[in-house]
Amino acid sequence: MSYGEAAQGVLTRVFEEMAMLFAEPADPAGATPPVGEVLEAKIRFQGAQRGELTIFVPTETVVEFAANTLGVDAGDIDDQEAVFDAAKELANVAAGQLLPEIAGVEQVFELTPPSARCIDAGEWAAFAARAGVAALLVEDAAVLIGVEVIA
Amino acid sequence: MNLNVLIVDDSKTVRSVITKTLRVAGLPIGDLYEAEHGKQALEVLAEHAIDLMFTDINMPEMGGLELIDKLRESGRMASLAVVVVSTEGSVKRIREVMEKGVAAYVRKPFSPEQVRQVVEDVTRSVG
Numbered sequence: 001m002s003y004g005e006a007a008q009g010v011l012t013r014v015f016e017e018m019a020m021l022f023a024e025p026a027d028p029a030g031a032t033p034p035v036g037e038v039l040e041a042k043i044r045f046q047g048a049q050r051g052e053l054t055i056f057v058p059t060e061t062v063v064e065f066a067a068n069t070l071g072v073d074a075g076d077i078d079d080q081e082a083v084f085d086a087a088k089e090l091a092n093v094a095a096g097q098l099l100p101e102i103a104g105v106e107q108v109f110e111l112t113p114p115s116a117r118c119i120d121a122g123e124w125a126a127f128a129a130r131a132g133v134a135a136l137l138v139e140d141a142a143v144l145i146g147v148e149v150i151a
Numbered sequence: 152m153n154l155n156v157l158i159v160d161d162s163k164t165v166r167s168v169i170t171k172t173l174r175v176a177g178l179p180i181g182d183l184y185e186a187e188h189g190k191q192a193l194e195v196l197a198e199h200a201i202d203l204m205f206t207d208i209n210m211p212e213m214g215g216l217e218l219i220d221k222l223r224e225s226g227r228m229a230s231l232a233v234v235v236v237s238t239e240g241s242v243k244r245i246r247e248v249m250e251k252g253v254a255a256y257v258r259k260p261f262s263p264e265q266v267r268q269v270v271e272d273v274t275r276s277v278g
Binding site: 070092095 | 161162163164165167168171209210211237238239240241242243244247258259260
């Protein structure tokens with residue numbers, strides 16, 4: 001199983017278990033780019049292997065994720081800090097689930113605090129075309145996932 | 152006996168989920184405090200009588216393991232039940248955490264039921 005496929009499976013579980021959002025695998029090149037704002041959530045890891053997990057996810061999906069996780073209306077997630085916080089936690093949980101799958105449960109990794117920022121359409125297109133990047137449709141919204149392992 | 156609880160996590164989302172779980176679960180919870188990292192947690196612990204602390208591991212400024220080590224050094228762990236809530240999936244790391252004398256380890260993503268069960272177990276053990 002490739003890192004991308006492993007990340008696809010992990011993100012599918014995280015969206016479903018934390019927020020009851022249902023996801024299915026998609027083709028990154030064929031997935032329709034989101035119309036609205038998109039966030040990049042990124043977390044780096046270091047241990048037996050070193051690398052980073054990057055998730056490109058529509059803000060609308062992050063809002064839904066945060067609202068369902070907290071059990072509130074999407075309208076209550078109304079400030080950027082809360083949206084960024086939820087995107088970072090998504091990356092954090094996904095990395096914690098992914099690393100034992102790709103390196104084994106005996107390996108210990110140090111994670112950096114995750115980061116989040118807005119990206120533009122050009123960055124989405126470039127990331128979608130990158131080798132090894134996987135995609136999901138989360139309630140019909142495209143999400144891109146990349147796992148880069150350096151050593 | 153109502154437990155005063157401190158929740159230490161750099162994610163406001165996680166702090167809110169744990170807070171909400173504790174409030175709706177009908178548990179004997181007294182005052183609830185929050186901190187974004189270990190250093191803030193030490194400040195809260197210095198000022199308030201906390202019975203139960205939930206803490207993440209991976210946080211800026213001071214992580215959960217360093218926080219627990221400082222509490223062990225100061226002898227504060229004797230009167231404080233610590234529950235680690237983390238994404239950490241390494242069994243080696245989880246073993247290391249448990250050997251530090253924490254009451255429980257809850258892996259993210261967690262269900263409200265897991266948190267409720269942990270608090271019930273801690274409540275039984277302290278009182």
